Amino acid sequence: MQWLGRKITQLFRRERRKIPDALWRSTVASLPMLRRLSQNELYGLKMMAEELLHTKTITGARGFEVTDDIAVSIVAQAALPVLNLTLDLYDDIHDIVVYPGAFVVRQKQVDQTGLVQEWHETLAGSAMDASGPVVLSWEDVNESTDFWSRRNVVIHEFAHKIDMKRHERRGANGCPPFLVPYHKGMQVDHWQRVFTTAFEDFRRRVRSFERPMQITADSPPDLLHQLHEQGIRPLPMDPYAGKNAAEFFAVASEAFFVSPTHLAIDYPDLYHLMERYYLQRPISHA
Numbered sequence: 001m002q003w004l005g006r007k008i009t010q011l012f013r014r015e016r017r018k019i020p021d022a023l024w025r026s027t028v029a030s031l032p033m034l035r036r037l038s039q040n041e042l043y044g045l046k047m048m049a050e051e052l053l054h055t056k057t058i059t060g061a062r063g064f065e066v067t068d069d070i071a072v073s074i075v076a077q078a079a080l081p082v083l084n085l086t087l088d089l090y091d092d093i094h095d096i097v098v099y100p101g102a103f104v105v106r107q108k109q110v111d112q113t114g115l116v117q118e119w120h121e122t123l124a125g126s127a128m129d130a131s132g133p134v135v136l137s138w139e140d141v142n143e144s145t146d147f148w149s150r151r152n153v154v155i156h157e158f159a160h161k162i163d164m165k166r167h168e169r170r171g172a173n174g175c176p177p178f179l180v181p182y183h184k185g186m187q188v189d190h191w192q193r194v195f196t197t198a199f200e201d202f203r204r205r206v207r208s209f210e211r212p213m214q215i216t217a218d219s220p221p222d223l224l225h226q227l228h229e230q231g232i233r234p235l236p237m238d239p240y241a242g243k244n245a246a247e248f249f250a251v252a253s254e255a256f257f258v259s260p261t262h263l264a265i266d267y268p269d270l271y272h273l274m275e276r277y278y279l280q281r282p283i284s285h286a
Contacts, residue, residue, distance in 0.1 A: 016054045019046060019072055027072045031145055033152070033257050034076065036282060041083065048079035051087055057095045061135075064100040070138060073145070074098070077154035078134075080257060081162065084279035085182055089162050095133035102137045125153040127160035129171045134161065150259040151238060159253035163246060174199070174245030176277065186276060198270040199248045205235060206242040236262035257282060 019027075024046055028034045037045065052075040060066045074096065082089050102122050124140035134157045144151040163172035174195060178186050236259070241251035255263040256274045260282040264271040275281055 016050065019050055019053075023068060023072055027069070027076050030073065031076060033080070033282075045076060045079050045083055048083065048087060049075040052078060052090070055087075056090075056093060059095065059097055061097050061099045061103070064098055064138065066098055070098065074136065074141065074154055077141075077145075077152065078158045081155060081158060081253060081278060085179065089165050089177070090158065092131045092165070093134055093161055094131065097133050097135045098141075099135070099137050101139040103135065125157040127157040127164070127172075129164050134158065144258075150255065150262070152254045152258050155254050155257055156250045159250040160246065163249055172246035172249070174249040176249065182279060183277065191273060194269045194273050195245070195249070198252075198267040199242075199245060201267075202235075202237075202248065203242040206239045236266040253278075 028042060034042070034045070049072065053071065056075075058066050058071050058074065078090070078096075079087075102124055104122050105126060106118065123135075124137045126135040128135070136153060136157065141153045144153050160172050163174065163176050166175060166177035175188060175191055178188070178191075237251050237255040241248045252263065252267075252270060252274065256271065256278065257280075260271065263274075264283055
């Protein structure tokens with residue numbers, strides 16, 4: 001029997017309930033990036049996760065059943081970026097929609113000449129602006145929680161929502177909102193200077209590789225040595241980060257929480273900037 005029941009959010013939104021300790025412990029154990037947190041931090045994360053379950057509607061799409069394990073895993077990951085900030089950054093999110101796997105969306109873009117281009121794109125996740133939902137593929141979310149994975153679909157999409165918070169209905173552009181109680185001394189021009197420098201360098205590196213190299217669980221043990229001998233450094237994050245500034249922020253946020261050492265080595269200024277923004281130091285906890 002499920003703890004939340006099939007009508008997961010209807011029940012939870014009527015009555016705030018605590019996540020059972022056993023379920024919370026299994027969730028933390030299944031998410032390697034949470035193991036570095038102290039007991040006090042995990043307690044705060046749990047409270048935030050409970051608040052998200054209480055205030056957001058989580059529904060399955062295409063017949064997918066959102067179980068207790070799935071719901072708690074998603075909100076635990078979503079709460080991590082704002083652990084030392086505020087859930088107000090997510091107050092325009094009312095719905096989280098979960099597909100069993102990748103889903104297809106229709107995209108539309110108008111270029112500078114007014115020409116309208118339309119196409120279909122297969123996605124692992126999507127964060128829609130103007131109070132739109134966060135949409136996730138559970139297959140991709142589940143794969144990104146593997147110890148060796150350097151991706152995190154949930155953090156990626158919720159980072160987009162944080163980014164959008166600054167710009168309201170104009171979408172994301174890689175410059176998140178600075179909140180007075182949390183980001184004293186941070187300046188937009190400094191953020192843009194550090195961010196742009198890292199972004200442009202990353203795009204140059206992506207373009208320089210015919211097939212951008214990354215380290216994965218399947219990489220041969222001597223790959224790093226081979227790359228070093230060739231004068232090539234593997235990319236610290238998914239090449240998708242080079243698409244535009246908004247994607248660079250979202251993918252860099254994934255890297256900050258999931259594989260911070262790679263980010264800090266290649267882009268130390270960006271890493272320290274994100275430490276100041278998220279008010280977390282994942283490397284010092286590792």
